[in-house]
Amino acid sequence: MRVLKPLILLAVMAVAALLWNQRAPEPSPVGAGGPQPHATVPAPGSRLPPFLPAEAADTLARIAHGGPFEHRQDGVVFNNREGRLPAMPEGYYHEYTVETPGLDYRGARRIITGGTPPRVYYYTEDHYRTFRQFEVNP
Template sequence: MRDTTRRPLLLALLVVSALLAVWLVARAADTGPTGGTDATQRHTASASASASPSVSGTDPVSGLPWIAESALPREARDTLALIAAGGPFPYPRNDNQTFQNREGLLPQERRGYYKEFTVETPGEDDRGPRRIVTGAGGEKYWTEDHYDSFERIREGT
């Protein structure tokens, strides 16, 4: 009697385990790193959403709060102008280099997708904590606390 009740239980446990494994693999595929076309389409869609006049709220792609370009410190706006001009950057060994997103606060993308740029911090004798991080899709992010938090920059506002 005992063997006949164990077999259905083991079979049910095996089926549930297999379904859980399939679900986890499918979920990882949905949230894992993406290549250029999908990422570009997502960021292009978010760029069109950013054309609205409101600067409050949350970016639907990254889940991060928006910050208006005009609300950034002058040094950050200067860095945005340098990025648009292609440099020269004040810290060439560090600026325009790959940002690895180790903190996982930005949308997950392939390695090399993000670049970081130093934003001068008055009173600091080193690079300081402020950065702008850009994505290959044109999106830009601001951190004033050395990657502990980010805001999505709404340019032209």
């Protein structure tokens, strides 16, 4: 019986290791290492909705190219805790900073993307209280 206990423990550990490796791979955040699918890049001179500030064009270009991003929070998962965007699986939405001239911190303006690569875009100027959906045309 003494020899049997370690063998059973070893078998249980081996099965657990096999099952652990069967998990679905976690999606890598946008801007992480490795090739990333690219979003639609707004063409130079393309018209963005008038409610977007001029700085949003730079943010959209960075999103489309996978970076570089100036803030470590850019590209992280936006959890939509308040439910102000359509319900989607965790990891669907990502957030990015839209610079505010004159501020030395992130400010309140963000672009939220949905999908990888992004298929839907939202803008908030009041730190997630309200959102306006918009399209990015190539």
